[in-house]
Amino acid sequence: MATSAVPTERAISVTVNGTTYDREVEARKLLIHFLRDDLDLTGSHIGCDTGNCGACSVIVDGTLVKSCMLLAVQADGARVETVEGLAAGDELSKLQQAFTAHHALQCGYCTPGMLMSATALLRANPSPSDDEIRKALQGNICRCTGYWNIFEAVKAAAE
Amino acid sequence: MTSTTIAPEKTEQQQEEWKGQNVPRKEDWRLVQGQGVFVDDVKRHGMGYIHFVRSPYAHAHITSIDVSKAEEHPAVYGTLTGEEVAALTDPFFQISSVPGANVKDYALAVGKVRFVGEPIVAVVAETREAARDASELVEIEYEPLDAITDARHARDEGVPTIHEDAGGNLMWEGVYEWGDLDAAFAEADKVVKIDELHFHRFNSTPLECDGALVEYNRGVGQWTIHTNNQFPGFAAIMMGPAMRVGLDKLRFVTQDIGGGFGNKITSHPQLVACCLLARKLNRPVQWTEWRTDFHLSMSHGNERWFLETEVAVKNDGTLLGFRTKALDDAGAYLRYEPLGGVIWAQVTPGMYKWQHVRVDFTQVATNKAPVSPNRGYSRMQHLWFTERMIDIVAHELGLDPVEVRKRNFIKAEDMPYTTPNGCVYDSGDYAKMLDIALELVEYERLAGRRAEAAAAGKLLGVGIGSTLDSGTNNFGQSRLINPELQFSGNNEVATVKLDIFGEIVVTLGTTPQGQSHETTASQVVADILKCSIEDVHVRSGHDSYWNSHAGFSGTYASQFAVTGLGAVKGATEMLRDEILKLAGVVFGGVPAEALELAGGGVRMKENHEAFLPFMACGAIINANNAGLPEDLDVTLNCRYVYRPPFEVPDVERKYGNLTLTYAAQIHVAVIEIDPETGSYDIVDYAAVDDCGKRINPQIVEGQVMGATAQALGAAVHESFVYDEDGNLLTPNFYDYHVPHALDMPPLKTGYIESPSPFTSLGTKGMGEGGGAGIHAVCAAVQDALREHGGAIVWDSSNPYHRVWEMLNDPSKGAHVQVSEA
Amino acid sequence: MLLREVAYAKPESLAEALEILAADDGARALAGGQTLINVMKARAGSPDTLVDLSGLDDLKGIELGADGTLELGAMTTYSEIIASSEARARPILGEVCAQIADVQVRNRGTIGGNACTNDPTNHLPPLLAALGARFTIAGRGGEQTVPAEEFFLGVYLTAVGTGELLTKITIPAGRNDGFAAVTLGVDGTCVVSAAASLNGSARLALGCVDAVPVVLSPSSTDPDAVRQAVRDTALDPPSDVHASSDYRRHLAEVLAVRAIEQAQRS
The missing domain is CATH 3.30.365.10 (Aldehyde oxidase/xanthine dehydrogenase, molybdopterin binding domain)
Structure with missing residues (x-):
C-alpha cells in the first residue's frame, strides 16, 4: 500500500482557457477526466484507452499533449488550452473556419483534438509543407474523413 | 494532396437552387467549437457510473458469482447479475428461424460465457474509478470449456456446443x-x-465508442435513454418485449454521435442492463464503453x-x-x-x-x-x-x-x-x-x-x-431468413413547421453520425420554400418521445438521401401548400395557383407588392387565428412519412x-x-x-x-x-x-x-x-x-x-x- | 482508462526522489508517462506511488563535450532531442526520435523513459545499444555507469533497481549510423528494427526479436556477411499477431543490411 507520507489526493490550481480552477483531485485522475467531468469542458474527447487516438489533445504550457496520458495533478500550476478557447467570442479561428470550408469534419468527434494539433503546428510553423502537416497530425485518428480534407483545411488556414 | 478530380461536363445552365451546392455544414459551427453534445457529455445529478465485469474466457460455465464484497465498497450504489436479468427480462427476440431462433440472449451472461469480453456483472458506483475498483471485488468462478474460433470446424464431430438451446453450432442455413x-x-x-x-x-471503429445515460421515472414507469445507438427503432423492438414493456416506456434520445458505420446498432443488451439498474437503484446511471471494451465485444x-x-x-x-x-x-x-x-x-x-x-x-x-x-x-x-x-x-x-x-x-x-x-x-x-x-x-x-x-x-x-x-x-427480405417475420418495406419521417415568428423548424427521424443531415435537409427545404438555408432550423438528433420517427427510423444502410430527404421533401411540400392556402385566404380569396413563394414569404404572381412574410403566416396560425374560416385545413405543422415502393x-x-x-x-x-x-x-x-x-x-x-x-x-x-x-x-x-x-x-x-x-x-x-x-x-x-x-x-x-x-x-x-x- | 488509487509525489531534488523510491517498494518513477500511464490505465501495472521526475532539472538537458560525447539527461524529451543543435552531433538520434509515435508523445516521452521501459517495440533500446551508449544509474549509495549489454535485462526490466533512477545517457562521438524498421503503417507499432553504427568497427543491434536488443558485430559490412552475422546469432524471435517467428528472423536480416547501408551513406 501507499506509504502514508505521500498523499493520494492533492489540491491543484489549473488555468484553462484563461480561467483558474482550484480543485481537490485524486492523484489517479487523468487530465482528460478532470477537464470533462470536473470542469464540464466536454469539448475534448476520449476515443481510445491506449494513448493512440489524440481526441483528447490539449495544449499545456504551450506544448501539445494527449490529456489521457497526463495526470491532472501533473497539470498543477499549468496553463491549459482546449478547443473551447479557440474562438474569440463569435469569431472562429482561421483553422476552425478552414475546417468548415473544406469539409474537414463529419461526425466531429476527433475535431477538437485535431484542431488543437493543427493550432500547435501553425504556431510553431506558420507555413508548413504538406509533409509537415501530415507529420503534425499523425497523433490524431479520424475515422470519418480519410484526412485528405483535413490536410487541405490546415493548408488553407496556413496560407 | 487530393490531386485530380474528373467531373462530368455541365450540359445545361444550372438552375439557381440550394441542391447541388457545396454549402457549408450547419453541424460544423458547434462541432468545431467543442459544443457538440455527445452521449458521454450528458450528466445528471446523482448519477452512478456503470462498469461491466467481463469474461476472461471465450467459453466457460459460470459456477458462481459473488458480488457481496463489491457491494460493500463504500462508493458502490449497487450491482446487477445475469441471474437478476434472467428473472426480470425475457431473452431477446431472435430474427432467425430455427435453430438460431432457439438461442437465448440476455443483457448479461446467464450461466455461461461465450466470448472474451462478454459482460457478466454490472457494478454502479459514485465515480468511474470506484466502479472499476469495486468490479475487481466481484468474485466469479468458471469451469472453462474448449473454444471454437474457426467457423469451418464449428460443426465437426465432438466440438463443444456454444448454445445448448440451439442443439449445435449451426445458427441458420439456406440455399439460394x-x-x-x-x-x-x-x-x-x-x-x-x-x-x-x-x-x-x-x-470501422468509430472514434466514439458506445454509451448511454439512462433515467427512470417510477411515477410513469418510463425510461429516458440518452444514447448514441444509431437505430433506436431496432433497439426498441429488441428491448420492449425483453423488458416486458410497451415501446412508449422507452424514450430514446440521441444527439451528436461520434461515428457509427453500423457498429452502433446492436448496443441493446447494454442498454437493457442500464435500464434495469436505473430502476433498481432509483437513480440515473451512465455507461461509457472504452475502446478495449468496444474491440472485445461490439x-x-x-x-x-x-x-x-x-x-x-x-x-x-x-x-x-x-x-x-x-x-x-x-x-x-x-x-x-x-x-x-x-x-x-x-x-x-x-x-x-x-x-x-x-x-x-x-x-x-x-x-x-x-x-x-x-x-x-x-x-x-x-x-x-x-x-x-x-x-x-x-x-x-x-x-x-x-x-x-x-x-x-x-x-x-x-x-x-x-x-x-x-x-x-x-x-x-x-x-x-x-x-x-x-x-x-x-x-x-x-x-x-x-x-x-x-x-x-x-x-x-x-x-x-x-x-x-x-x-x-x-x-x-428478412422473410427470406425467417418466413414467420412480419416485416416488409421501409419508412422514414420528417416534420416541417412554421413557428410563430416565421421560423422554419425541421425534425428528422434519423440519427446521423456525421452524414450532414441537417445541412442537406435544409437545402431541400430551402429550395421548396424559396428561402435561404439560414432560415431553416433542423433539429439535430432523434427523440422517440415525440412523433418524429417511424418503425424503421435511424441512420443505417445508405438511405437518407432517399428515405430521409424523401420525407423532408414530402413534409415541406405539404407545408408549402398550406402556406399558399392560408395566404389565399389572407389575400381575400385568391386561389393558390395565383400565388408563389419567394423571398421568405408568399406573393401574388401578378403583383409582387402583395406579399405575406412567413412570420405573418406563422403568427396568424399559431397565435392570431380568430376569424379564420372554419374549414381552413391548415396547421403549418406538417408530418410526412416516406414509404418506398416495395412488394413483399x-x-x-x-x-x-x-x-x-x-x-x-x-x-x-x-x-x-x-x-x-x-x-x-x-x-x-x-x-x-x-x-x-x-x-x-x-x-x-x-x-x-x-x-x-x-x-x-x-x-x-x-x-x-x-x-x-x-x-x-x-x-x-x-x-x-x-x-x-x-x-x-x-x-x-x-x-x-x-x-x-x-x-x-x-x-x-x-x-x-x-x-x-x-x-x-x-x-x-x-x-x-x-x-x-x-x-x-x-x-x-x-x-x-x-x-x-x-x-x-x-x-x-x-x-x-x-x-x- | 481508470487507474487504481495511487499516491503522487513530486520531489524537488534527486536525493528526495531517491529517498521516496527507496522507502517504498511499490513506488515507480514517472517520467513522460507515455507508457506508464497507459499501463496503469489498463491496470496491467499499479504502482503504489508515482514519483514525478518532472521537477528534477538535473535530469534534463543535452550537453555536447569537446570530444563529441553527448550527455543526455534521462528526462530529455524526444522533441527536445529533435530540436537540439547539440544532439545533431549524432544525427541518427533526432532522426529516430522523429519516428517515434507522434508529436504529442514526442513532446512528453523521454529518452530515459523509453530506455527504462525497454518495451521490445521501442526504437531507442536497439539504437542506444548500437551507438555504444552508457547509462548512468543513481542510487542512494552513489552512481554507476553501465553499457547497454548490462543495462537491458528483459522486457520492462533494466539494470535500474528498486530505489534507483537512470539519470543520464552518454553517447560517444560518431556520425556513421543507420536505422531501419518495419512498422504497422508509417511510425506505427514496431515489428522489427535494426540499428547500426560504423564508427570504428561495425556494431549492430536488432530490436523486437528478443526481450532485449540483440547486439552483434558483423565481420564486415558486406551484405552477405551482415546476413550471416544475423543468422549466426540463432535468433528465436516471438510469433505474434503481426509477425511469425520466421518473418521476424527474415526481417532482422533485411533490416540489418539496410541499417548498415544507411550508416555507410551517412
Missing part, C-alpha cells in the same frame, strides 16, 4: 439458387475451382468463408454462373444476424451479367464477439468475393482484368436491370466509371511504371475493385426487389511491394463514384473519401484476430492499426451522376461503397505477384507478413484449378 446452373456449366468452356476464400473480421463485421467455389466461364471471359458455399462466422450471439445471410443478395451479380447463381449459405456460432452491421454490411463481403472470382478467372485464363469486366458489365442501356434474383438496379454506367478510374491512374502508362518500379527493386501491381452501394432496404419478396423463390437504389463505386489501386519485406505502399489511387443526383457534392465526396480510407485500413492492417483459445489479439489501437495521417496515399476522385428514376429527387443512398478499396488492393497484390510466383490472393486482409509469405511460398495463396468443362 437462381437460373439454371447445370446449363451454365454445360455451356462453359472452362470451370475455375477455388478451394477457399476468406473475408476477414474488422469493423459489432465485428461479418467474417465469411467462400468454400468450394466453381465458376463457369467461356474462353473469351464471358461469365456464365457460379456456385459457392458461403459460411458466416457469426460470433457468439445473433444480435442482428442472421440478416447478413440475405443482405448480400441485394447485389447478387455485382456489376455483372451472371445469370446462374447458387449460394449455399450457412451461419455458425463461434466463441468470438458477435458480428453485426459494418459499413457495406454483408454486400461488401459478397462483392469482394465477386471481384475475387473475376480477377482469379482473368489470371487463370490469361485475360486482361479490364477486358473481363467490360465484357461482363451490365450496360447503361440495360438499366433499369433486373438481376437473376429480382432486384432492380435503377441506373448506372459502370464501363464509363471504369474508364474514368483508369484515366485517373494513367492506366496506359502502367507498363512503363512497372519497369521503373522494377528498376528500383519494387513490384508494381494494379487492381480494380467495384462495389454497389445498395440503399433503402426492403425489410421484407417471393419467399419460395427468394426472389424480389430488396433495395431501391444502387449507387456504384469503381476504385483502382496502384501499389508497390518491397519484395524483401512484403511491405507495400499505395502509390496511386482513384475512386470513382456514382450516387445519382448529389444534394451537396462536397458532402458526397467526404463520404467517398472516408469510406475509401476505411477500406484501405481494412485491406492492409485492420483485423480482429483471435488465437485458438478465443483471445482477441488486436483489442486496441496499438495492435489494431487504423490509418493515420502519414498512411494516407494520394487520392484521385471522379464521379458521374446517373439519377435514380425511382426516387423523388433522383438521389441514391450512399456512403457505404468504400469496400471497393479492399477489392482493389487484393487485386493489386495479386497483380504484383503475378510474375513472382503467381500466388492467388485468398484473404481480404493482406498485411505485410501475408504478402511476404505468398511471395516466399506461392502455395500460401488460394488453391485454384481450371478444368475444361
